[in-house]
Amino acid sequence: MFEGSYIVEERYDLWSLATFKPNKNIPIHRWFYFKEGFSRDLVVMLLQELGVSRGCVVLDPFVGSGTTPLACMEEGFVGVGVDASPLAVFVSLAKTRIYDPVELREALDKCLSTAPQHPALPDGLSPTVRRAFPRRNLEELFNLKEAVDEIEPKGPRIFLKLALMNASVKASYIFRDGSVLRFVKRPVPPLRTIFRRIAQSMIEDVNRVKFKCGPAVILQGDARRLNQIEDESVDAVITSPPYLNKIEYTRVYEVELEIFFGKKVQDLIRSYIGLVGREAPRVIPGLEDLPDSAKLYFSDMREVLEEMWRVLKDGGKAAVVVAGGVYPDRVVESDYILADLARRAGFKVEKIRVVGKRVATSGRVHRIGAARESIVYLAK
Ligand SMILES: C[S@@+](CC[C@H](N)C(=O)[O-])C[C@H]1O[C@@H](n2cnc3c(N)ncnc32)[C@H](O)[C@@H]1O
Known part of the structure; x- marks a missing residue:
């Protein structure tokens, strides 16, 4: 199945934009330090690259700390964000309101x-x-x-x-x-x-901060089933799903979840992408040899890509930031696999831009490969 060959571009100079760090000095973006987030400047760059016009609707189905919709409000786009985590939904909502x-x-x-x-x-x-x-x-x-x-x-x-x-x-x-x-x-x-x-x-x-557009629409939901979003209602998607094999990211916010939202992490886990404990993954042809957690991750991501396809308008664009998954015996090339799943869902894969590369070792000495962090550019 995974035979696709794509335009691959290396732009390691953009690496820091794919991290949350630049947001630490930007008003409002800095209101919640979200290590898993990307930067406002990445979103601004992608909005230009995807060629969306002012006033268009831009969706982030894994909105996290709200970087995409907040940048949209600053730049004059209508931001829509979805997340499964009540903490992420709350933070995004708080950052994208217009206050007196x-x-x-x-x-x-x-x-x-x-x-x-x-x-x-x-x-x-x-x-x-x-x-x-x-x-x-x-x-x-x-x-x-x-x-x-x-x-x-x-x-x-x-x-x-x-x-x-x-x-x-x-x-x-x-x-x-x-x-x-x-x-x-x-x-x-x-x-x-x-x-x-x-x-x-x-x-x-x-x-x-003076906004050009807003407030954004922030919804609690599941990126695999974007029920609240109508068919062909979105002009562009800018997003970064949870990374493969980083299953513990919810635990670090355990204290906030309990005090401010009355939630225990274990109650939420079933709704998160790629987290084990759900039903056995549907096996995707060509991916039979992957570790179980990767099978589950990509069967979830296939559903997400199908939903992105459904809600995007004809000619709509998407940019998805993904990273390779490191396992004891191998590195899983998430960017190529995601690109192939996207192609199967109907997208044209415009290019893969690699922005980072991490050498992965087993037992600290044996080099097992390089985990790429990439932006996959898609068009409907
Ligand atoms: C890498 S973070 C996104 C960070 C975001 N780009 C930012 O700048 O803050 C991934 C997000 O996906 C969310 N998530 C995990 N499973 C989900 C699902 N099934 N539906 C929607 N969101 C989900 C997590 O709660 C997390 O906030």
């Missing part, structure tokens, strides 16, 4: 006027959450969370919830070590001080 800074300042003052208290901690709090904070910050967190939950209207409430979520991580022992969540006991500042500082700097960002 006066209203935000009043809401912040109201929250901070609540006296610090020491409420009883909620029943059923997991040991993970208890370990993540010094006791006084954990109590203050539930105190401030209650104050934020009471804020009306919804806009300032969402905004302050995101500010509190960010502040809570800075006032905790949380240390995200790659895809592992660890706790490191160290002196941490009082939550209230950090919350004030973060909320104020986010309000400054709101004053700085």
Whole structure:
């Protein structure tokens, strides 16, 4: 099956654009550090390359921290984002609303006027959450969370919830070590001080950024079944699915998911792409020899590509950022496989642009190949 030959272009100079790092200094984009994200500048570049005109509809079915729809609002496109994770949906929603800074300042003052208290901690709090904070910050967190939950209207409430979520991580022992969540006991500042500082700097960002379009549409959903999106209603797709064999990416946000969304990671896992624990994958001809997790990943991605095809208008374009999967005995070439699946779904594969290459070794010495990170360009 995987016989396709494609135009392959090497552009390693674009590597950093495929990471979240450049967003760390950009107003609003920096409101939530999402290691799995790509950069605003990548989206701006792709919008130009895909040739979409202002006002067109651009979908990201794996919206993550909202980079695509937020960049769309800045550049004058209608952004639509979908994600399976309630955390990602919330962050994307909070970053793509249009706020009134006066209203935000009043809401912040109201929250901070609540006296610090020491409420009883909620029943059923997991040991993970208890370990993540010094006791006084954990109590203050539930105190401030209650104050934020009471804020009306919804806009300032969402905004302050995101500010509190960010502040809570800075006032905790949380240390995200790659895809592992660890706790490191160290002196941490009082939550209230950090919350004030973060909320104020986010309000400054709101004053700085002028949108050309918006707000974006953000939906909780499954990229394999985009039920809320009509046939042929989208002009372009810019997206980056979860990477193959990076199954632990949800665990690093375990604390936020429990405190702010009342969700345990294990309850969510079934809805994520490529995560094991679901029914056996449908085997795709030509992929019988892959490890099970790769079979599952690509059978999921086939459904995603079919959905992208359905919702795109005739002549619509897509750019999909993917990375090779590293297994103990091999590297799986996700870009070529995805390109072939896309071709089978009806797309023309315009080119594959390789932006990164990571040498993969087994047991630290034996070189088993190079895992490419690539952008696959598609046209309907
Ligand atoms: C690599 S991240 C996307 C990052 C995004 N480009 C950004 O800049 O923030 C992949 C996202 O896919 C989401 N995801 C996983 N399975 C999904 C599914 N079945 N449907 C929709 N989203 C899913 C994850 O929750 C995660 O937010």
